[in-house]
Structures are given as C-alpha cells and as structure tokens.
Amino acid sequence: MARAPDERIEQAKAMYLKGLKLVEIASQLNLPEGTVRRWKSTHKWESERSDKNSERSVKKRGARPGNKNATGPPGNKNAEKHGLFSKYLPEETLSIIQEMPTSPLDILWDQIQISYAAIIRSQQIMYVQDQNDKTIEKVSKQSGKIIGEKWEVQQAWDKQGNFLQAQARAQSELRSLIKQYDELLHKNWDLATEEQKARIAQIKAQTDKLTGNNSEIEDTEEIERDIYGGE
Numbered sequence: 514m515a516r517a518p519d520e521r522i523e524q525a526k527a528m529y530l531k532g533l534k535l536v537e538i539a540s541q542l543n544l545p546e547g548t549v550r551r552w553k554s555t556h557k558w559e560s561e562r563s564d565k566n567s568e569r570s571v572k573k574r575g576a577r578p579g580n581k582n583a584t585g586p587p588g589n590k591n592a593e594k595h596g597l598f599s600k601y602l603p604e605e606t607l608s609i610i611q612e613m614p615t616s617p618l619d620i621l622w623d624q625i626q627i628s629y630a631a632i633i634r635s636q637q638i639m640y641v642q643d644q645n646d647k648t649i650e651k652v653s654k655q656s657g658k659i660i661g662e663k664w665e666v667q668q669a670w671d672k673q674g675n676f677l678q679a680q681a682r683a684q685s686e687l688r689s690l691i692k693q694y695d696e697l698l699h700k701n702w703d704l705a706t707e708e709q710k711a712r713i714a715q716i717k718a719q720t721d722k723l724t725g726n727n728s729e730i731e732d733t734e735e736i737e738r739d740i741y742g743g744e
Contacts, residue, residue: 619709632683632687647669
C-alpha cells in the first residue's frame with residue numbers, strides 16, 4: 514500500500530512560496546534543512562516562485578537609474594558576481610547557489626549527508642547475492658573483415674571485492690568529514706546553534722550502523738529516513 518502524502522511537504526511549499534528561506538522553513542517545521550531542500554528540488558518549487566522573484570527584482574531598493582552607485586558602493590562585487598552567475602549558469606544551478614548555506618559548519622554538514630547517503634545507496638546498487646552471482650556483459654563488437662564480440666565476466670568475488678574497496682574509501686572520506694565538522698564545531702562552540710551541536714552525535718550514531726558496531730544493514734529505508742528526517 515502506498516504511503517499517504519506527507520502534509521509537511523505542502524506546508525513547506527506554501528511557506529517557500531511566501532518567500533521564507535529553507536533554513537527558516539526547516540526550523541519552523543522541526544525538519545533538517547536538507548529535507549526541505551530535497552523537497553524543493555524534487556517538486557520544483559522554484560518554478561512556481563520565479564514569477565514572484567521577477568516582480569521583486571523590478572522593485573529592488575537602490576540608487577536612482579543613472580546614479581554611479583546604482584549597483585552598490587564602489588568596490589562592491591556582489592552585483593558583478595551575481596550578474597556573471599545569471600549570465601552563464603543554468604537556472605537550476607543558480608537556484609542552488611542562492612539557497613546554499615553560508616556557515617562553514619552547515620556546508621560541511623551537507624557534504625556529510627551527501628557522502629553518507631551515497632554509501633547507503635551503494636548497498637543496493639552493488640549488492641552481491643551469493644557466490645553464484647555472476648555478471649556477463651558485452652563490452653565491444655567488431656564488424657567488417659573480422660567479426661566478433663568481446664564479453665566481460667565478473668564473478669561474485671570480483672564484484673564483492675570491488676564493492677568493499679569502494680565502500681572503504683567512501684567510509685574513510687565520511688569519517689574525515691565528520692572529524693572536520695567536530696573540530697570546527699568545538700573551535701566555534703559558543704557561536705554554534707543547538708542544531709549544529711546535536712548533528713555530530715546524530716551522525717556518529719548513524720555511522721555506527723555501518724562501521725562502529727559491525728552490524729549488518731537489513732533495511733536501508735530505515736537509515737534513509739534517519740538521513741532525510743523521518744519521511
């Protein structure tokens with residue numbers, strides 16, 4: 514049976530269309546910011562908000578037309594930078610940049626979530642069923658005077674070995690990111706928010722499911738809910 518639609522998605526969308534930032538929406542709905550950002554991208558909220566943004570851009574505060582300070586004080590590169598982005602970057606990429614966090618801790622946290630989610634997803638993509646799980650794939654075909662085909666065979670142990678190597682590298686990178694976050698957090702402890710402080714304990718507990726307790730992952734959906742806020 515399909516799961517009922519999450520009412521919080523519509524609530525978050527309505528708040529986004531009113532002009533609230535993703536971090537404000539996440540705070541009011543008690544959700545991780547990454548969850549709200551994923552909803553915005555999946556359901557393409559920015560396309561419905563683009564008209565309102567266009568109207569606001571016409572009414573931007575600033576100096577009168579013709580004033581040499583109309584684009585900001587001398588030396589201000591903001592207008593120049595955003596103008597460059599608007600000219601050369603795709604609209605979707607520009608939208609991501611505009612919503613990106615400015616705090617180094619929040620940027621690191623996004624990288625940790627992406628890295629962790631990739632590890633979980635690889636459990637499904639690279640899963641080896643048993644020792645007879647062999648993959649045979651055609652890699653090339655020759656025609657003309659010499660006709661033939663080239664096939665590649667991957668035995669179960671080959672696939673499992675490649676998976677373990679890739680997973681070890683990914684887990685090492687994840688541990689490095691978590692260590693960086695922990696160090697940066699404690700250097701700026703008095704300035705960090707309660708949410709930023711709580712994240713480190715949360716991610717360490719979750720990574721124990723992968724490495725700390727040597728426990729097997731039987732239900733990746735449970736961990737995905739941990740990453741994305743309990744959907």
